[in-house]
Amino acid sequence: MSLTAEVRVQRGPLAVELDVQVADGEVLAVLGPNGAGKSTLLRVLAGLLAPDGGRVEVDGEPWDDVAAGVHLPPHRRRLGMVFQDHLLFPHLTVTDNVAFGLRTRGAGRREARAAAAGWLARVELADLGARRPAQLSGGQAQRVALARALAGEPALLLLDEPLSALDARTRLTVRAELRRHLGAFPGSTVLVTHDPIDAMALADRVLVVEDGMVVQAGPPAEVARRPRTDYVARLVGLSLLPGTGEGTTVRLDGGGRVAVAEETAGPVLVAVRPESVALWPQRPDGSPRNTWPVVLTGATPHGATVRCELAGEVPLLADVTAASFAEMGLAPGARLWATVKASEVAVYAR
Amino acid sequence: MRRRRARGGQGSVPVPLLVPAVVAVAFLVLPLVGLLVRTPWSELGSQLTAPGVGQALRLSLVSASLATAVSLVLGVPLAWVLARSRIRGRGVLRALVTVPLVLPPVVGGVALFLVLGRQGIVGRWLDEAFGITIPFTTTAVVIAETFVAMPFLVISVEGALRAADARYEEAAATLGADRWTTFRRVTLPLVAPGIAAGAVLCWARALGEFGATITFAGNFPGTTQTMPLAVYLALQRDPESAIVLSLVLLVVSLATLLLLRGRWLGRAGAAP
Secondary structure, eight states: OOEEEEEEEEETTEEEEEEEEEOTTOEEEEEOOTTSSHHHHHHHHHTSSOOSEEEEEETTEEEEETTTTEEOOGGGSOEEEEOTTOOOOTTSOHHHHHHHHHHHTTOOHHHHHHHHHHHHHHTTOGGGTTSOGGGSOHHHHHHHHHHHHHHTOOSEEEEESTTTTSOHHHHHHHHHHHHHHHHHOOSEEEEEESOHHHHHHHOSEEEEEETTEEEEEEOHHHHHHSOSSHHHHHHHOOEEEEEEEEEEEEEETTSOEEEEEEEEEEEEEEEEOGGGOEEESSOOTTOOSEEEEEEEEEEEEETTEEEEEEEESSOEEEEEEHHHHHHTTOOTTOEEEEEEOGGGEEEEEO | OHHHHHHSSTTOOOHHHHHHHHHHHHHHHHHHHHHHHHOOGGGHHHHHTSTTHHHHHHHHHHHHHHHHHHHHHHHHHHHHHHHHOOOTTHHHHHHHHHHHHHSOHHHHHHHHHHHHSTTSHHHHHHHHHHOOOOTTSHHHHHHHHHHHHHHHHHHHHHHHHHHSOTHHHHHHHHTTOOHHHHIIIIIHHHHHHHHHHHHHHHHHHHHHOOHHHHHHTOOOTTTTOOHHHHHHHHHHHOHHHHHHHHHHHHHHHHHHHHHHIIIIIHHHTTOO
């Protein structure tokens, strides 16, 4: 384990009690509503906030150990952090922003600038090095912030809502790029977000946090399939299917086709919300374009609905009311037809 | 168009506010106009080249600049401590620091004299140990001006620090910068416009300083007689000369303000 942390912090009425373990090369998404204690966790990991109890250890080195009186200040921690609103230094050029962490860690000016230029090339902004942050678009600024955080070759990368300040279109491209860089990053990553799509698309493991406590943890698909609480079900109830866009049709990597409302091309992710999936005992008449035969493999009741796990060419999650679940007399192994309107299917470039 | 805007809508000024405002403008501007009207323009050249004028002006500019430099070196760190540190008794410290703002300068001069004068607590020791006497020297002028003017700098820099987003400093810390490096490379550039504005205020206050200077440093031409002192003295024996000296001070102050406004102060409002 590269990052091991037990964090205990009292923030006003909120008691944060979070245990976190992240392996080398792993991306952990901490998902939860605003005020759940996600950012507090990140601030403790960064050393910007001293915990009231517990410990933080990275690569076997104690960064915080309240019992032993250890608190390493942020500048002594080998970490990189990306903030929601990028926080690029407005008085420095883009290159000097990226070179900042190298300079503070002892690199010479020339050497640091050369390394910074290399990082800017990696985020495909090589020709913007002489600009000031104010002259960048939101997406460019966030990519520079990522380069700045990675340039110091940190052991721990902290991402605090890195995409939420971006508009929807920019978010897609920056998310795809972030995914690429996280794949190449050898250290541990903790991503804090309130957007389930970020968590699904970027993380190896998801920790759902509510009121300072872990509500559920596991791989994204697992958390989506078996939500333990209503809250998690609403939050992460997405089927994400990789495929290739071909006009208004997406050919899924696992076989099968999904009709979508927008034209797309190239690698995409198709997202289907469980509440938009309808289940039928027989093939429905005048079938919508998205009609697939499925087999019920699992069902989890939560509240007034039942989340159904469906296998087939197109694996899906469906929420049906407890009443209709009982009416159809559904049991695992039941053969059904699932339909989804093309307009209910979201498509993201990946 | 203009009349319609003045009668109603968002841009109009209610009469109970308009009348006092007009009076205030007249009150602030008319004396300056009077000064210009009474200026003996034909004798301006000879008055300006009179012995002592250049000397007093030079002394004023040098001592005000030195006082500003001392205030920057000591006052900016003090402002940082007030704005960013978590030391106990910060409120008391801030109150103490701002006392010279409300203290009559003459009282400041007396206080300085009691501490740094030959019989003063520190002054006697300086005299005995090093043979240094401060009162009635140019050093005393600089000290008196610094005492009165530094709080202006401290208050405005502290304000700038409070307004600056401290999260930039957190970002710097996550990039390996200790607090000193963060101060030099992030905080200082971010609040530079605020520091410049504070320095101008401080310099202008030092340039006009009268009470503490005359009390602590005296009124010796060449060593401690700054422009305000020269103006006051001239008014007693040669009013025309006093007007000319006043005009010089006015021009110097306005020129400095305009020069720095173009270069620095204009950006203070736009600073992030």
